[in-house]
Amino acid sequence: MTGVDAEVPRLSITRRPSRVAAFFDHDLVYSFLHSRVTIVAALVTLAIVLAAVLAPWIAPHDPFDLRQLSLLDSHLPPAWAPDGDRRFLLGTDDQGRDVLSAILYGSRISLTVGLLSVALAAAVGIALGLVAGYVRGALDSIIMRAADVQLTFPAILIALLIDGTIRALGDARNEQTAFWVLVLSIGLSSWVQYARTVRGSTLVEKNKDYVLAAQLIGLDRTSILFRHVLPNVMGPVLVIATINLGLAIILEATLSFLGVGLPPTEPSLGTLISIGNKFLFAGEWWIAIFPGVTLAGLVLAVNLLGDWMRDALNPKLR
Amino acid sequence: MLAFVVRRALQALLVMLVVALIAFTLFRFVGDPINQMVGLDTSIAERAQLREMLGLNDPVVVQFARFIWHALHLDFAISYQFKQPVVALIGERFPATIELAFVSALFALLVGIPMGVYTALHRGSWLSTVFLTVSLVGISLPVFLTGILLIFLFAVTLGVLPSFGRGEVVHLGFWTTGLLTASGLRAIVLPAVTLGLFQLTLIMRLVRSEMLEVLRTDYIKFARARGLSERAINFGHALRNTLVPVITIVGLQLGSVIAFAIITETVFQWPGMGLLFLIAVQNADIPVTAAYLLLVAAIFVAINLIVDLLYVAIDPRIRVEARGV
Numbered sequence: 001m002t003g004v005d006a007e008v009p010r011l012s013i014t015r016r017p018s019r020v021a022a023f024f025d026h027d028l029v030y031s032f033l034h035s036r037v038t039i040v041a042a043l044v045t046l047a048i049v050l051a052a053v054l055a056p057w058i059a060p061h062d063p064f065d066l067r068q069l070s071l072l073d074s075h076l077p078p079a080w081a082p083d084g085d086r087r088f089l090l091g092t093d094d095q096g097r098d099v100l101s102a103i104l105y106g107s108r109i110s111l112t113v114g115l116l117s118v119a120l121a122a123a124v125g126i127a128l129g130l131v132a133g134y135v136r137g138a139l140d141s142i143i144m145r146a147a148d149v150q151l152t153f154p155a156i157l158i159a160l161l162i163d164g165t166i167r168a169l170g171d172a173r174n175e176q177t178a179f180w181v182l183v184l185s186i187g188l189s190s191w192v193q194y195a196r197t198v199r200g201s202t203l204v205e206k207n208k209d210y211v212l213a214a215q216l217i218g219l220d221r222t223s224i225l226f227r228h229v230l231p232n233v234m235g236p237v238l239v240i241a242t243i244n245l246g247l248a249i250i251l252e253a254t255l256s257f258l259g260v261g262l263p264p265t266e267p268s269l270g271t272l273i274s275i276g277n278k279f280l281f282a283g284e285w286w287i288a289i290f291p292g293v294t295l296a297g298l299v300l301a302v303n304l305l306g307d308w309m310r311d312a313l314n315p316k317l318r
Numbered sequence: 319m320l321a322f323v324v325r326r327a328l329q330a331l332l333v334m335l336v337v338a339l340i341a342f343t344l345f346r347f348v349g350d351p352i353n354q355m356v357g358l359d360t361s362i363a364e365r366a367q368l369r370e371m372l373g374l375n376d377p378v379v380v381q382f383a384r385f386i387w388h389a390l391h392l393d394f395a396i397s398y399q400f401k402q403p404v405v406a407l408i409g410e411r412f413p414a415t416i417e418l419a420f421v422s423a424l425f426a427l428l429v430g431i432p433m434g435v436y437t438a439l440h441r442g443s444w445l446s447t448v449f450l451t452v453s454l455v456g457i458s459l460p461v462f463l464t465g466i467l468l469i470f471l472f473a474v475t476l477g478v479l480p481s482f483g484r485g486e487v488v489h490l491g492f493w494t495t496g497l498l499t500a501s502g503l504r505a506i507v508l509p510a511v512t513l514g515l516f517q518l519t520l521i522m523r524l525v526r527s528e529m530l531e532v533l534r535t536d537y538i539k540f541a542r543a544r545g546l547s548e549r550a551i552n553f554g555h556a557l558r559n560t561l562v563p564v565i566t567i568v569g570l571q572l573g574s575v576i577a578f579a580i581i582t583e584t585v586f587q588w589p590g591m592g593l594l595f596l597i598a599v600q601n602a603d604i605p606v607t608a609a610y611l612l613l614v615a616a617i618f619v620a621i622n623l624i625v626d627l628l629y630v631a632i633d634p635r636i637r638v639e640a641r642g643v
Contacts, residue, residue, distance in 0.1 A: 149333050152618050154577040164599035164607060168348045250460045257462045258584055258596055273463065277585075280470055281481075289470070292463050300458035 031312040041304035048298050052108040059101035060089070064265075069096045075279075078286050091286040093275060099286060102272055103294050109268040110295070113182055114249040118241050120187030121248075125194025126237060130225050132195065133202025144199070147192040158189040159251055163260050182261050186251045193240055201233035239313055243306035246299045253295055269295040326626050330619045337615040341608035342385045345395075346378075348604055394609035399601050404609045408591055413493050414484055415590035418582070419575045421497075421506055422514035423568060430518040431564070434525025435557060438533070453519035461578050465512040465585035472508060480505050482587040509586040513578060517571055524567055528560035569625050573618040 032038055051058065061068055073096035079089045090099040132140040150158060162185040205211060206229065214224045255261035256270030257277075264271055269291045276288025352365055352374070360368075369375060373384060388394070394404035437446040456464075473481035485501030487494040496502025532538065533556055541551045580592035587593070591610060598606035 145332075149336055152333060152573075152622065153614070154574045156580070157577045157614065160580070160596075160599055161607070161611065164602070165344060165348055167599075168602035168604065246458065253460055254462055254581060257460075258581065259600060260596075273466065277466055280466065281474060283474065285470060285474075288466060292466065296455070296459050296463060299460070300455060303454075303458050 028309075028312050032308070035308060037304060038308040041301040041308070044297055044301040045305060048107055048294070048301070049111065051104055052111050055101075055104040055108050059098075059104045060087070061098040061101045063097040063102045063105055071096050075284060077284070090290050091284075093272075093287045094279065099272075099290055102267060103269070103291050106267050106269045106272050106291060107294060107298065109179075109262065109266065110249055110252055110270070110298075113179065113186070113252045113262075113268065114245055116183045117186035117190075117248045117252070118245050120183060121190040121244065122194050122237060122241050124187065125191035126198050126230070126233075128191065129195035129198025130202055130229060130233070133199040134206055134221070134225055134229065140199075143195065147195055150189075151192050155186075155189040155247070156251060156254060159185040159255060160258075160260065162188055163255060167260065178262055179266070182252060182255060185255070186248050189251070190244055190247070193244070194237060197236050197240060198233050201236065202229055205229050205232050235313060239306070239310045242309050243303070246302040246306060249295070249299055249302070269298075322630060323627060326623055330623045333619050334612075334615060337612060338386055338389065339382070341389075341611050342382050344611075345385065345604050345608045346374075346381060348602070389609075389612060394612075395605045397598075397606050398603045399598070399606075400603075404605045407594060407606065408609060408613065409492070411589055411591045411594050413495065414588060415576065415579050415583070415592060417495060417497060418506065418509055418513060418579060418588060418590060419572065422510040422512075423517060423572065423575060424514075425510055426514040426517035426521055427568065429514075430521030431525055431557075433518075434522040435529060435552070437522065438526045438529035439552060441530075449522065453522055456515050456519040459515075461512060461516065461581045462585050464515055465508070465582060468508050468512055469585070479508050481508065484589055509582050509588050512585070513575060513582045516578065517568070517575065520567065520571065521564060524564055525557075525560055528563060529556055532556045532559050566625055566629075569621060572621055573614070576614060576617060 032042075056062075063069075073085070073088065073092050074094050076085050076088050076092040077083060078091045078099075079086050081091075085092075088098045088100070090103070092098055093102065128143050132143040163181060166181045166184070210228060211224060214228050219228075252261060252268060253270030253273070256268050257274040259274065262268045262271050264275060267275065272291035273288050273295070276284075276286075276291065279287050352369055352372075356365060356368065373381065376384075392405050396402065397404050397407055400407060433449050437449050440446050459467075469481045472479045480501070483505055484496045485503070485505035486499040487496045487502060488498045496506060538551060538555060541555050546555075576592070579588075579590060580596055582588065583590045583592040584596055591613075594606060595610040597603070598610065
């Protein structure tokens, strides 16, 4: 006993490290600062995200303002080519739109669709996973069998199918509708992974004491699930979400490229590539290649960040 | 063992039934089939008669049963846009897709396995780093972008390979093949590489990690101690033991290959089922969509079932587990 008493004053002397020091001491930050690839990936992602967010202010032209477009400016090669125009750094497309500005606005749309569909997939997956893991019984069986069936098929097929069905039901040529149809198809095609992970963690968490305590003080199921269990199962979800963001952006680009995504009047990166593809054979490579390189860079950077996060949060690999 | 087989088969059947239900719902309730079949000048009485004749007034359960009955006899009605039986349309394009999938899988195996072995044996060499970096880029590139870049490089700039179509085909009964003509062989190169690139990176990484794991095991050390040559150890002992998971993954991925073929076929205007499906989705051609869905589901379910059963046959541990349940 005396030994313990003697320890107390010494413990109280050690000051807690400041918030900033604690932040830099954190494992995540440490592994981030020690991986050059990850830092580069983070910078690339940041640059593209910033460019996309600030597009209306930094883009040299407004590709949607018909007054600024002139067919006389169409099909111009990049500025450094012999007959390039200095006003259009990366050249222009068949409508006389500035490719650089179109890319800035396009990444904005691609990122928005990607983020929204990942949020939708995560929300659906988390809710179903929590319920399945906590309630068990028939509901659990139904949800997990549905997940099994869906997992049998690749996401692109399911997204195409949902997209096609909604298009057959109504008019999706409208820009606004096309946008939400796309978010819905991509979101619903990738909820399974979240549901499975969350269900697994919930099965573990539900037997812990804090859940029992919450049950004993008479909290209702909803608040136990969403206020107590949910915060404890979120870790893996964030990793899946980061990895799936790259996938969602690819899916969006693919659907738009295939002509069942966003229309040319509101082009995402995929739509831009699809437009440029028509002029590739005429040797006008810049219309397709520049958006393509942007898309590839963005996805690669996001994937690298996701990989790093998965490894950094996985205690087995430390 | 038998109980396990029966249970897996029943599960597969259930999946097929669910997919059939989705396909039927699409077929029956998305848009009015009658409107798709007749012209604007058809009278209401004639429409009602046609509706009665086709059995669209029967209870839904009866209609669903009839749908399955017809599907079992490969009768998927008439395509709305081509005005031809769906089975004929799909049958025409089936060989093109299968050939493409087969050649791309072969390409992925033949290139991916040696690359995986090399990167495992020569860790840290500059060529390994190049392989791994390229594979990372390969995974991040969307399939359609790979296709466009290959077209730009080989068809537009260098002009050495064709960028669309299947070339000349030879008819062998119900099967058509492009693998026997020079133009057909040239035409398949770019689409097959595009489609196989993702599998290639997957196989390479898998072989690499499996090899690294196997090389650490005791029996490899023992083989070294026995004085076997490096070559015999690496290929006779190590590689052989990595092949089971590799072949499993390749088998399971065959389904994804068929799905990704939709994109590849669109980029290269390859006259296969994927292109047909995409055009059907774009034009709300529900009979084709439904039939394609059922066909792909059947392929997927069959592959999964076969892999599951093979596992049981190969790995005794699973057999014991299966008996225990």
